[in-house]
Amino acid sequence: MEFNGFSEKTLEFLESIRQNNNKEWFEAHKDEYTNLILEPSRAFVEEMGEHLMALEPTINFAPKINQSLFRIYRDTRRMGANKLPIKHRIGIIFWQGRAKRLQSSSFYLHFSPDELFVAVGVRWFEKPMLDAYREYIKDDSKREKLAEILETITAKGYSIIEKGYKRYPRGFDKEMENVELSLYKGMATYKTLNPHLIEDGEKFIDTLYKIYEDMLPLQQFMYEVSLRVKDE
Secondary structure, eight states, rough: OOOOOOOOTTHHHHHHHHOOOSSHHHTTHHHIIIIIIHHHHHHHHHHHHHHHHOOOOEEEEESSBBBBOOOOOOOSSSTTHHHHHBOOSSSEEEESSSSSGGGSEEEEEEOOOSEEEEEEEESSSOOHHHHOOOOOOOHHHHHHHHHHHHHHHHHTTOOEEEOOOSOOOOOTEEEETTTTGOOOOOHHHHHHHHGGGGSSSHHHHHHHHHHHHHHHHHHHHHHHHHHHOOOO
């Protein structure tokens, strides 16, 4: 299936989910979900994935649920989880490495009626990835390299996720250059755009490619970190 963009009705449908967030309503509108979200998402993954292979030939992608696509139903069983059963935000991921897709350095995006969010990196660390990240940036040259990458990326107008910790972890102290990099709970850069961009297939692909190309140095750095994750 050729990707020509999402329908002009796609964001309206996601807003309808937000206003009618229950399984009964969603089941009655399952065909709209398939036509407006699922099928064009599959086509997008195929086309965008082929483009991303020009940046990273080993990138992983597959137009399937629980691979590049996320389930539309939310897991409400987790403590503190959003209890609304249906997601009105559609996420798509292209990941690099053998680790779990959310713990691998990845090209990520989601769209909703409110925004198109585009990101690269790992947005939050589970313990194995956190340990690998901290161990990797104990090296002064690696911290310097990461600091330079982030400076270049922010100079191009992109944002970096906020730090998550206030105290330096073991092995780091305030006298170290770029020690603030040890305070992150994840390491990713992002940009928010007008969600209606998804409706113009060619412009959508071209815009994402340029953004991901700009963000590529962080993708590559975090992939190097992921290679050092120890098996649990």
